[in-house]
Amino acid sequence: MGRxxxxxxxxxxxxxxxxxxxxxxxxxxxxxxxxxxxxxxxxTGYDYSRLQNPTREHLEKIIATLENGNDAFAFxxxxxxxxxAMELFKPGDHLIVDSDLYGGSIRLFRNVSExxxxxxxxxxxxxxxxxxxxxxxxxxxxxxxPTNPMMNVTDIRKMAEIAKKYKLLLIxxxxxxxxxxxxxxxxxxxxxxxxxxKYLGGHNDTLAGFxxxxxxxISERFRFLIKTTGxxxxxxxxxxxxxxxxxxxLRMERAQENAIEIAxxxxxxxxxxxxxxxxxxxxxxxxxxxxQARGFGAMLTFQLRSKEDAFTILEKVRLIQYxxxxxxxxxxxTYPTTQTHADVPEEIxxxxxxxxxxxxxxxxxxxxxxxxxxxxxxxxxxxxKEW
Ligand SMILES: *Cc1c(COP(=O)(O)O)cnc(C)c1O
Numbered sequence: 001m002g003r004x005x006x007x008x009x010x011x012x013x014x015x016x017x018x019x020x021x022x023x024x025x026x027x028x029x030x031x032x033x034x035x036x037x038x039x040x041x042x043x044t045g046y047d048y049s050r051l052q053n054p055t056r057e058h059l060e061k062i063i064a065t066l067e068n069g070n071d072a073f074a075f076x077x078x079x080x081x082x083x084x085a086m087e088l089f090k091p092g093d094h095l096i097v098d099s100d101l102y103g104g105s106i107r108l109f110r111n112v113s114e115x116x117x118x119x120x121x122x123x124x125x126x127x128x129x130x131x132x133x134x135x136x137x138x139x140x141x142x143x144x145x146p147t148n149p150m151m152n153v154t155d156i157r158k159m160a161e162i163a164k165k166y167k168l169l170l171i172x173x174x175x176x177x178x179x180x181x182x183x184x185x186x187x188x189x190x191x192x193x194x195x196x197x198k199y200l201g202g203h204n205d206t207l208a209g210f211x212x213x214x215x216x217x218i219s220e221r222f223r224f225l226i227k228t229t230g231x232x233x234x235x236x237x238x239x240x241x242x243x244x245x246x247x248x249x250l251r252m253e254r255a256q257e258n259a260i261e262i263a264x265x266x267x268x269x270x271x272x273x274x275x276x277x278x279x280x281x282x283x284x285x286x287x288x289x290x291x292q293a294r295g296f297g298a299m300l301t302f303q304l305r306s307k308e309d310a311f312t313i314l315e316k317v318r319l320i321q322y323x324x325x326x327x328x329x330x331x332x333x334t335y336p337t338t339q340t341h342a343d344v345p346e347e348i349x350x351x352x353x354x355x356x357x358x359x360x361x362x363x364x365x366x367x368x369x370x371x372x373x374x375x376x377x378x379x380x381x382x383x384x385k386e387w
Contacts, residue, residue: 008066009180010246012061017054017058027055029268048311053238057244059238059239062190062245066248069186071213072213073223074208074209074232076232076234077195079105083107083108084231087140088169088218093137096168096334097123097138098142099352102143102173103341106344125159134162139169141169145266146174147176148175149336153284154285155292157292161188163188169261174193174194178200178252179294181295190215191211194209195208201327202244202248203242244291252297258364259279259361260279262363262371272304272385274298276302300356301317301361309357310356312381317374317383319370322330323353334361337358340360354380
C-alpha cells in the first residue's frame, strides 16, 4: 500500500476501530478471556481469546502490513511461532535447514521435530548447492539471513527459485533485520518468522513471536493451529509489542549507525582477529545484502585471540551488559558458546565457526561516544593484562 514503513509502524491503513474505542490513540488492552454473544447464533466476531483477541489482532494486522503479508499470527515467543510452523509437517517429511541458526531452533529440530518423525539436512545455504539436498520427501527450506551468530548471508531470491522448482515452502526467520530492513515475502518466501522479543518489541521487556504469510491456505492452517494449541500472545504483551513497534524505524536506524562505528573500531584492535558485520565491504554477503535488504542491521560478531580475552571483556563491561538476547535499545554482549548456542552439539558449533573466543554484540541506541568510551576502557584493560 501507499504509506511508508515508519508510518505503517504506527497507523493501519484503515483505523475503523478508532471510533469504536472512544478515539483512544493507544490501542486498548482487551484483557478478557471470553466474549458475550448478543443472541443465539450471534457473535461480535469474538468468541474466546485463545482464538481471537482485539489487541492481538490489531498487532497482527500491523505486523502483516510491515512484512507485506496478508496475515500474521502473534505467539507467546519466537520459539512458539517456530514450533507452530513445524506443525505444517508430518512424520516422513524432510527439511533443508541452514546449518548456522539460532540455538533454540537447532534444539527444537534435533530434540522435538526429529522425535516427531521429521528429518533434516543441515546445509550452509550461503555457499553450498542447496538443490543437491532435495529429496522426494523434501517439503521446505528453512533459513535465517544473516544467520545467528555467524552473520552468513543467503540469497533469498535464489532459495525462492529452488523452492518453487521443487514445490517446497521457503521459510525465513527475519528476526535479525526486522521488517524495517528486509521483507522476505517480497523476495519469494512463503512464511516469515520473527522473534518479536527482539527488534519488534525493542525494549527487552517482553517475549513474542510471529508467523507471516501471503498464502490463504497456510493462513487457514495457522489460524486452526493457534486456536487448537493455545500459544497465542496475551493481550498485555500484544500491547507492549504494539508500543515497541511504533519506534522501530528510529531504533533500527540509530542502532545500525552505532554498529557501523563499532565494527570499524573493532577492526583497529589488536585483540580482535576478525569482525563479522555484513555492512563491512569485505563481508562475503555484502553485495547480496545490498540487493535484498535496505540495511545491514545492528548485530555483529567478532573473534578474539583467546578465550581469556573473551572472558576479560565479559567481566569488565558495565554500560554494555553481558546478557543473552538482542534487538533492544540496550547494547548487549553475548557469549554464544555457553549462552544462545549452549545446546548446539560441539561439532556443529565448531563447524559453524563458533569458538570459545567468539563474542556477539547486539548494538543498542545509546550515544556512540559512550559506547566507544566503554569499549576503549575494556579493551585497554585487555592490553594491560597481556603485558
Ligand atoms: C531469539 C530468537 C528466536 C527465538 O525467539 P524467542 O522469542 O526467544 O523465543 C528465534 N530466532 C532468532 C533468530 C532469534 O534471535
